[in-house]
Amino acid sequence: MTREEAEAILTSAGDGGDEGFPLLEAAIACAIHDHPFRDPQPVRTLARSACERLKERVGGESPDEALSETMAADLRLNGDLLHYDHPANTDLIEVAERRRGLSAALAVFYLHAARAAGLKAAGVDFPGHFLVRVETAEGPVALDPFSQGRLVLPSELTRRALRAGLTPHVADRLDLLMAPVSDRQALIRLQNLLFSRAIRSHDYEAAERSALRRALLDPQDHRPWLDVAAAREKQGALTGSLEALSRARGLDGVEEARRSTTFERVRMRLN
Structure with a gap:
């Protein structure tokens, strides 16, 4: 699969609704978009086994x-504590091969398998750590894919929320802490993580790619295009930066003034 073919898959997924969002195939496309011409079969094999x-x-x-x-005991999926910041932990193909990764990547397999088995599950965009919410007869519970799918008790959720900087009146609200997100947003969370890591390491080409994937997955959100523009500007690609800013303009009127200011700043540099 080429990078262009991956973009076509992400565009199609982005144009569709949340119902029936092709999580696994979109996640594979994200991985190949970052590093093209690889064999995604390890991902599909692991997903089928799950x-x-x-x-x-x-x-x-x-x-x-x-x-x-199923995920932790049978298939040995777990977090990588020893090499937490290794790029392989966020690449779905390498996660499938190593059976190690970050929670946002591991959750793709959890959610895909849960859908196929008829379970009601969703991602939880918890501060600093992605979780999986599963509906049970006793109510929803949270699993931590990074810690062998361990059940996270409400008291621990509150402690984690406080450590992440949430205020006490929010940290005590389980309905907020366990609010489910769509499969689309679960995949975007992974791309946000990749973008942040790329920016910290000054890898602006990788930052541009991850921001572009977010833009394709959620075409109504102007913010990814701002990140694409910023990454391109850092690379000196001012024409491309202006193109991204043009895509962002008009998507959300609240931010229009700020985007226009940024647009003019980049245009002046180009001229």
Whole structure:
């Protein structure tokens, strides 16, 4: 798959609705868009095994236990504590091969398998750490893909929220802490992480690619195009930066004045 083919898949996914969003294929396209011409078969093989094994477990165990045991015990998916910042931990193809990664990448396999097995699950965009919400007969529970799918108790959610800087009156609200996000937003969370890491390492080409993927996945959001523009400006690609700013203009009137100011600043540099 080429980078252009990956962009076409992401564009199609972005144009569609949240219902039936092709999480796995879009996630594969994101990985190949970053590093083209690789074989995505390890991802599909792992995802297929997860679906088959989870379907066998469902019915004999609670939904959360079936999901965590399938992913962590049967398939050995876990977080990479020793090499947390390694780029392989955010690349879906390498995560499938190594069975190690960050929670936002591991969650792709959790959510895909849960859908296939008929479980009600969704990502939780928790501060600093992506979680998976699973609906059970006793109510929703949170699993941590990074910690072998371990159940995260409400008291621990509150402690984590406080450590992340949330105010106490928010940290006590489980309805806020466990608010589900769409599969689209789950994948965008992973791209946000890649963008932040690229910016910190001054890899502005990688930052541009991750921001572009966010723009394709959510074409109604102007913010990714601002990040594309900023990354291109850092590379000295001022014409491309202006093109991205033009895409951002008009998508959201509240930010129009700020985008116009940025547009004029870049245009003046070009002239």
